[in-house]
Amino acid sequence: MPAVVVVLLAGLITALATGLGAIPFLFVRTLSPKVIAFSNAIAAGLMLGASFTLVVEGMPFGTWQTIIGANLGVAFILVTQFLLPDEGLEFGELKGGGAQKALLMVIVMTAHSFAEGVAVGVAFGGGESLAVLITIAIAIQNIPEGLAITAAMRPRGASIASSAWWSVFSSLPQPLMAVPAFLFVDTFAPVLPYGLGFAAGAMTYMVFRELLPDAYADATRPEVGLIVSLSFTAMVASQLLL
Amino acid sequence: MPDLWLVALSAAAAAAVAVLGVIPVILSGEVSPRLGWANALAAGLMLGAGYVLRQQGIALSPVGGIAGSVVGVTFVFASHRFTNLADVDLSRPEDLASATVPQIVTRELLHSAAEGVAIGAGFLVDPRLGLLMAGTLGLHNVAEGAAISAALIERGWHPTKAALLSAGTMAAHIPAAVATAAWIGAGGLPWVLGFSAGAMFYLILVELMPESYRQRGHTGIAITASAAMSVVVLLHAILVG
Numbered sequence: 469m470p471a472v473v474v475v476l477l478a479g480l481i482t483a484l485a486t487g488l489g490a491i492p493f494l495f496v497r498t499l500s501p502k503v504i505a506f507s508n509a510i511a512a513g514l515m516l517g518a519s520f521t522l523v524v525e526g527m528p529f530g531t532w533q534t535i536i537g538a539n540l541g542v543a544f545i546l547v548t549q550f551l552l553p554d555e556g557l558e559f560g561e562l563k564g565g566g567a568q569k570a571l572l573m574v575i576v577m578t579a580h581s582f583a584e585g586v587a588v589g590v591a592f593g594g595g596e597s598l599a600v601l602i603t604i605a606i607a608i609q610n611i612p613e614g615l616a617i618t619a620a621m622r623p624r625g626a627s628i629a630s631s632a633w634w635s636v637f638s639s640l641p642q643p644l645m646a647v648p649a650f651l652f653v654d655t656f657a658p659v660l661p662y663g664l665g666f667a668a669g670a671m672t673y674m675v676f677r678e679l680l681p682d683a684y685a686d687a688t689r690p691e692v693g694l695i696v697s698l699s700f701t702a703m704v705a706s707q708l709l710l
Numbered sequence: 711m712p713d714l715w716l717v718a719l720s721a722a723a724a725a726a727v728a729v730l731g732v733i734p735v736i737l738s739g740e741v742s743p744r745l746g747w748a749n750a751l752a753a754g755l756m757l758g759a760g761y762v763l764r765q766q767g768i769a770l771s772p773v774g775g776i777a778g779s780v781v782g783v784t785f786v787f788a789s790h791r792f793t794n795l796a797d798v799d800l801s802r803p804e805d806l807a808s809a810t811v812p813q814i815v816t817r818e819l820l821h822s823a824a825e826g827v828a829i830g831a832g833f834l835v836d837p838r839l840g841l842l843m844a845g846t847l848g849l850h851n852v853a854e855g856a857a858i859s860a861a862l863i864e865r866g867w868h869p870t871k872a873a874l875l876s877a878g879t880m881a882a883h884i885p886a887a888v889a890t891a892a893w894i895g896a897g898g899l900p901w902v903l904g905f906s907a908g909a910m911f912y913l914i915l916v917e918l919m920p921e922s923y924r925q926r927g928h929t930g931i932a933i934t935a936s937a938a939m940s941v942v943v944l945l946h947a948i949l950v951g
């Protein structure tokens with residue numbers, strides 16, 4: 469099989485794995501205010517953990533580039549949120565404010581997998597022997613990202629099926645970006661720290677602006693503190709071990 | 711071993727600036743909602759500092775860095791439970807009505823001790839990281855000092871005494887920082903780095919963020935915190951490399 473096809477297939481598998489993140493919600497039937505707050509806290513911790521790894525990954529490629537990218541990511545979400553109407557907006561089965569937040573969440577996570585796709589391609593470009601290992605690692609890392617998306621979309625009224633679909637959708641840029649990045653490593657490598665920083669900034673801002681306040685709304689502070697800390701740690705640990 | 715006098719001095723300076731917190735309280739007669747900005751700024755700076763500490767710890771030993779951070783979270787969680795002030799917002803009068811002064815002081819002593827470990831751990835990696843930690847925490851202490859002073863003045867304390875007691879509770883930075891810098895060897899370093907990152911992360915989530923959201927809304931706080939975070943990470947990269 470040509471290397472390009474391998475990279476594309478690898479990327480597709482990792483994208484599909486993201487949908488698996490919706491599975492835990494099959495077991496959570498009632499969406500009480502407490503469950504909603506806890507879901508937001510889980511999503512917040514997972515996303516903060518993912519952005520920590522993105523920054524750690526980006527820094528060796530360029531400190532300033534990563535930090536500038538991060539602040540651009542914050543600005544991007546700020547502007548997007550300003551432009552999106554919070555009334556009259558429809559996103560899937562969602563309407564109004566819930567639709568705005570769910571849509572933002574998908575935009576942020578999609579931007580994130582753009583950057584990750586480039587990272588995958590550049591990593592593959594370094595040598596093919598690790599290809600299978602990298603694919604498995606990324607597929608597994610994508611599951612908690614799908615969990616984060618579902619944990620943020622479910623409380624806002626999205627069904628499990630559509631949360632799973634949007635999770636997969638948000639990961640599609642991974643294969644799409646991995647291929648050109650793999651083919652043109654030299655062109656993509658300089659952009660990588662900006663992209664990684666951008667994704668980290670966008671995700672962090674999303675956590676501070678939307679997920680944390682919604683978590684505090686119906687859970688006590690120690691509950692939020694513990695859930696966010698533990699999901700953060702789990703995310704960092706899973707990304708390090710793989 | 712880092713210069714222990716420098717460690718003690720920077721920890722003391724970070725604690726001493728807490729007396730400044732009483733000034734806005736005297737001027738406005740309450741914990742001004744403007745403190746929300748200071749809280750969010752401190753939260754962002756401490757998160758950035760926590761990122762740096764965590765990354766250094768994990769680089770030395772992934773297991774130590776991660777397990778240490780779980781210990782740090784547990785320590786602050788337990789100290790909040792121990793003082794029965796787990797869900798108390800120091801800057802909210804109705805929350806404070808039921809809290810006694812010894813409870814508040816105990817909670818703050820444990821809080822500042824955990825932060826002191828971060829200063830000591832910073833010095834163990836690089837003196838410049840230690841100074842960065844002390845500076846970050848000093849800024850945070852001004853906001854923290856304002857909340858404590860306001861709570862004490864509310865109970866009839868003289869502002870001068872209130873300011874001194876708030877700085878006094880922060881002085882727990884000093885023994886914690888010096889002990890960390892003096893006694894922790896290479897094997898323990900990833901653990902204390904993880905510990906301080908985990909402890910600060912939990913403190914930010916339980917104390918700083920909810921307070922600042924309540925004082926200043928969501929958007930401004932989110933921008934301040936994320937920008938401050940990136941400033942510390944950048945500063946660390948420039949100063950320490």
Ligand SMILES: [Zn+2]
Binds near residue numbers: 821822825850851854
């Ligand atoms: Zn403090």
